Amino acid sequence: MSVPFARLPRWVDYGLIPLVNLLVAFIVAGLVVLLVGENPLRAATILFDGAFGSGQNIAYTLFYATNFIFTGLAVAVAFHAGLFNIGGEGQAYISGLGVSLVALSLDAFLPWWVVFPLAILGAAATGAAWAFIPAYLQAKRGSHIVITTIMFNFIAASAMVYLLVDVLKPAGSMAPETRTLLPGAQLPKLNWMLESLGMSVRSAPLNVTFLLALVMAVVVWALVWRTRLGYEIRTFGFSPKAARYAGIGHSRIIIVTMMISGALAGMMALNPIMGDQHRMALDFVAGAGFVGIAVALMGRSHPAGIVPAAILFGMLYQGGAELAFEMPNISRDMIVIIQGLVILFAGALENMFRPTIQTIFASFSPRSVGLPAARGEGA
């Protein structure tokens, strides 16, 4: 017996429903703000202003968004193969090693535009290699990828602490970080882009890695929907049985997809190391790998959704920092609560309002919800 589950127009699916989810998240967050005795409307204004109020703030928002685009794409690619890569955090962290080894060894002799491509390769290779191990274990040993990637986050974190404290730290320094990179490994800022639009930017860290992130969004789109490999990945993700029937080897797809995913997560390391701090410090990933999961969920694993979702989370980071500064009652932890609510409503409870919206649409205009019909014209 077929169960009628009506479909909705695309703009509702991709526009209205995420918007409703977001709105509910902000309303609940507003209640939390009310509980600590602040005015939610003023808080919202400060948050939004802090994220988009000036060229400076926009640049910061986009700087954070850059990180989330990379990790969001990483999670999305794995999703398409039905794999849940929770290891973006560790893959990005360990890739700091690939980036800083390239940067530290070449920054004295080469200009940034030679070092940058090599550092991209370094980042991608390290991230892919780190993702390869859980992928191999899943493909050949059946060890669940969720468990192994989580464990690899811890291994990466501990390994990096050891390397930064005992190996990479310059002699005599007190801080667990590498030496400062020379101009040959410092990426150009993109402040001129915002300034050309008439906005003023003083010293924001937005840099060319943002452009790389946008390029990778296009590359991921082409990979998933336009290449043979992407076809195989999607087939495997939708139906492993159909993939087997089609002669698509499951080990190969798991390993290749996870390595691509790891490489994308790894590229995130370029942004803070070569674009902002010009050194590798402890915990430079700062949770971006986990935010990537929410970004991919919210962006429906499609680059066109991931980029705006990443900017939204960039806004929460940047605006949230301003909010914590302006309203003493609202601590950093409150901002994390707000982010958590957004993840909850936009990610985990993504389909909570769907049936209601569907009913409303069905009663207003039955024609707009074309049912998967036996002989219908479809969408």
Place this chain on the structure above:
Amino acid sequence: MADAAIELIGINKSFGAVHANRDIHLEIPRGTIHGIVGENGAGKSTLMSILYGFYQADSGEIRVGGKPTAIRTPNDAIAVGIGMVHQHFMLVENFSVLENIILGAEGGALLGGSIARARAELARLEREYGLEVEPDAIIEELPVGLQQRVEILKALYRGAEILILDEPTGVLTPAEADHLFRILGQLKEQGKTIVLITHKLREIMAITDNVSVMRQGQMVATRVTRQTTVEELAELMVGRRVLLHVEKGAASPGEVKLAVRDLVVKDVRGVVMVEGVSFDVRAGEIVGIAGVAGNGQSELIEAICGTRRAVSGSVLLDGKPIDVTGNADPGDLRDRGLAHVPEDRHHVGLVLAFEEAENSILGYHDDPRYLRGPFLDNDAIVADAEDKIRKYDIRPGNPHLKTANFSGGNQQKIVLAREMEQDPGVLVVGQPTRGVDVGAIEFIHKRLIAMRDHGKAVLLISVELDEIRSLADRILVMFDGRIVGERGPEASEGELGLLMAGIEKKEAAE
């Protein structure tokens, strides 16, 4: 007919743009067996779901025993004496028969009393209707025919006066089906009313008193069964004349294309499902494997086609071995001219979330025709899909439509078009017409015969005995993992039915 058990008056039901039931009027007289036939998507299941309270009609009235009745939930339906036996049984597999029967009617926090009452009631029902079943047997240990009997008992236990059966014989051997029909006959004599939904016209002719035909959401005709014919019903269902028996000439078998020797295959649980099967398929013949579902046919073709690893034995394709016990790759086998239409088109043969055009290259996606370097050549893929849509009359003819939105018959045509158009030397087909409507069955059968006449070797697995008998040039019967007999297409249904039930094997052993 003064006394109607159920009257449906002007029932309408829409899902979005689709008018699934359009102004349905139906009167089912008390104490009769009433058949409802129609193609997939004609609205039979929707209508029965409205009657059983799964859906509610947009407009119209249901009268049970002459009284207007609102049926909002299955509980309402049960309360007015309507019971339903689903196509897929709603039984808890690791519960006993008795526990299943009281499920949902426990009548208290402690089970003791209701179990005792159920046991007494069950004994009465068994006496009255000849529905014997061991009350303490565990469901998963019972054969399907008995499981179905438990479903019927469940409905009767709840006081059903009107029994709806949805495609009840799909999983039964011919003998089990006959037994079911005898039970239904007894129920009728006791005054129960039975509604039988099926697509098998022969069953309609055999046991119903009246038959209603649905097409595209409408009730197009109701006939007294004795006064109609299979041909008339088929024509009413499809809306045009249908050739029910494929016409085909004699086969002219050539060289051996596919040779299977001593094949042994286990399923995922490690149970041996295929136990040393050997046979040949020659060019220009259709070999049919008949058998009740679950006797190893599925595992057999999966092993031959490289989607399941065999334990031992060998398979030769054009005289060269297929590595069935090792790493046989379905992709390589396609290159060697072995095409496979899998039994389960929803999860294996198609990716339902894909566009039609994407599915039309599944398995052939590394063919250079569809590629430009590492990229898919979308223009070529869509052009190719459109070509197949024309040749196989796939509807709607939109290569960008999501595959899930095609009807069962059209989905099957997508798979068949893809596999047949590669011009393979050997075609292995599993359940080619399962869940496919009558019009498409005719088309698919003609195509299979045409393949044979072009000198291809066709291996056909089907649980539809009629299909095997009308298509196959040689019939192998599989029972319990072995081939228990080979017959020609002229073999009678009764003879094949006995083989399918493993009767001959038992006698030989004694």
